[in-house]
Amino acid sequence: MxxxxxxxxxxxxxxxxxxxxxxxxxxxxxxxxxxxxxxxxxxxxxxxxxxxxxxxxGTRKLTRQRAVRALPTAPHRNTLAALAAALGQPPPVGYEALAVHADGAAARTALWAAIDRATHSLDVSTFILGRDGLGDAVVARLIARARAGVRVRVLLDGMGRYLGGHVDLGALGAGGVQVRLFVPPLHSPLRGRTNLRNHRKLVIADDQFLWCGGRNLAAEYFVGDQNKPAWHDLSFNLSGTLAQQASALFAHDWAFAGDEPHPAAFETRQSELSSGAQLIASGPDQRDDTVYALLISACYRAEQRIQIATPYFVPDDALLIALALAARRGVLVELLLPAHSNHHLADWARHRALRTLVEAGARVRLVPHMLHAKLIIVDADWALAGSANLDSRSLFLNYELMVAFHAPDAVTAFADWYQHESINAQTYVSHPPGLWRDLGEGLVLWLAFQL
Structure with missing residues (x-):
């Protein structure tokens, strides 16, 4: 027996x-x-x-991946744009009226403008929709547009819905808003893995206007309220062809959430633009780890600067080595982080990597408030902004959306935001860890990569 x-x-x-x-x-x-x-x-x-x-x-990539675009792309002078295209991303395209939001109040004003301007379609994708003053105002505005005859669709992450205070989805539905949950906690395994979350954040009006960045639709990501102090975050808006590409990405995610066939891939004509902007999607629906691959390549091609703003910094060995080597060969490598984030384990886990970078000659600066922005600036011709953090969950698990800007004036606009955000930052001081601290950091790092 x-x-x-x-x-x-x-x-x-x-x-x-x-x-x-x-x-x-x-x-x-x-x-x-x-x-x-x-x-x-x-x-x-x-x-x-x-x-x-x-x-x-256990799985990170889906068998049902986003279709590779049928149209070949023209060669690009910008090597990062060429790499992104080789990884299945659309080529750089033109856009108009880029506005980088200076603070939460400006971001809220732009959000209201994006919602209110919609005349035939309004698509919203978010990880969290708060049950607070900001979230309630978003819901009211969405219902108002739906009752005005606009097709309004809201794609809310199936786990994120519980992190914002249980928003009243019934009220949205009753108001004429179409709502879908992206991979709810209880679902068929064929519909995706529970630990693969949709972290993409965007609002698209009439397929022509895009509001995007790192902000969830809850009070603390804008101006805060009596219960939640305001976080510092980064978002932007623009119009033009890039917004159409974002609309196609939303349609893909919407179809996946509804278990519908993929819509036809958005076809962008061959372009030789080297100063436009490029939609960068990363996640289980992409064959490659797109954002991660671009970051590694950017570190090795950088000549003057690499400036990074992120709330959580837990890189793997390859990304850490790439940043350290850039610093050692004389590139200005600078990180902007919150002194204390909302995830204490992430704060604990980052110190080993920060010590390595400081020893290599990089600068690490800490701001006294919660910083939720996600921004990477490389030299004068590349800025990457959107939803992805520099940790294993964002780089290898989540559905993320970044936008790569190649035009010098756009890069300057993001660099100005970065410099303003750095005004009150203090230099990180590296201290050798004791035995127990070193063991604790190692354990937290090991756990961080088990996802």
């Missing part, structure tokens, strides 16, 4: 490991080495628990 059980146990263990190997190979599941070791140990030691968990949470 025991020998039979051991034989069955061995067969199931081998089967579990085989599933891991096959799915990792066929679905291109790139993982941090510690995450791979963790899964193998769990499947080998506790296969009855490990296999269900792996099937639920």
């Amino acid at each position: 025991l020998s039979t059980w051991l034989s069955l146990h061995g067969v199931f263990t081998l089967f579990s490991l085989l599933v891991y190997v096959l799915m990792s190979h066929t679905l291109h599941q790139r993982r941090h080495p510690s995450a791979a070791i963790g899964w193998v140990m769990l499947l080998g030691l506790l296969p009855y628990l490990g296999l269900p968990l792996y099937l639920l949470f």
Whole structure:
């Protein structure tokens, strides 16, 4: 009896490991080495628990990926634009009237303008829709546009909906707004993994006007309220062809959330623009880790500066080495972080990487408030802004949206925002960790890459 059980146990263990190997190979599941070791140990030691968990949470890339655009792109003088195109992203296109929002009040004004200007369609994608003054005002405005005859669609992350205070989706539906949840907690495994969240944030009016960035639609991301102090964040708006590309991306996500066939890929004519802007989508629906690949390449091509604003900084070894080597060869590498973010484990996990960068000659600056902005500036011809943090969840798991700007005037606008945000920043002082702190940081880092 025991020998039979051991034989069955061995067969199931081998089967579990085989599933891991096959799915990792066929679905291109790139993982941090510690995450791979963790899964193998769990499947080998506790296969009855490990296999269900792996099937639920273990995959990063979907078999149903976004269609690669049929039209080839023309060569670009900008190597980062060319790399993005090679990774399946649309080519740089023109845009008009870029406005980088100076603060939460300006962002709110631009958001109201985006919603109120819609005459035939209004699409909203967000991770969190708050049950607070800002969120309630968004809901009221969306209902008003729907009752005015505008087709209004709201795509809300299935887990993020619970982080904003349980927004009243029934009121939206009753007001004529179409609402879909992106991968709710309880769903068929065929509809995507629960740990793969939609972090993309955008508002599109009439397929022509785009409001985008890192802000969720809740009070603290704008001007705050009596219960939540305002965070410092980054958003922007523009109009033109780039907004049409964003509309096509929203249509893709909307169809996925409704288990509908993919819409036809948005076709952009061949372009030799080197000073336009480029939509950069990253996540399980992309074959590659797009934002991560661009960041690595940007570090090695930078000549003057790499300036980064992010709330959470937990890079993997390759990105950390790329930043450190850039600093060692004389590039100004500067990070702008909150002194204390809203995720204490992320604050704990970042110190090992920060010490490495400081030793390499990089500058790390800390602001006294919560900074939620996501911005990377490289030299004078590349700025990347949007929803992606510099941690493993954003770079390897979440659905994210960034916009790459190549025009010098656009890069200058984002650089001006960065400099203004840096006014009250203090220099990070690196201290050698004690034994227990070093062990604690290592444990937190190991846990951070198990996702």
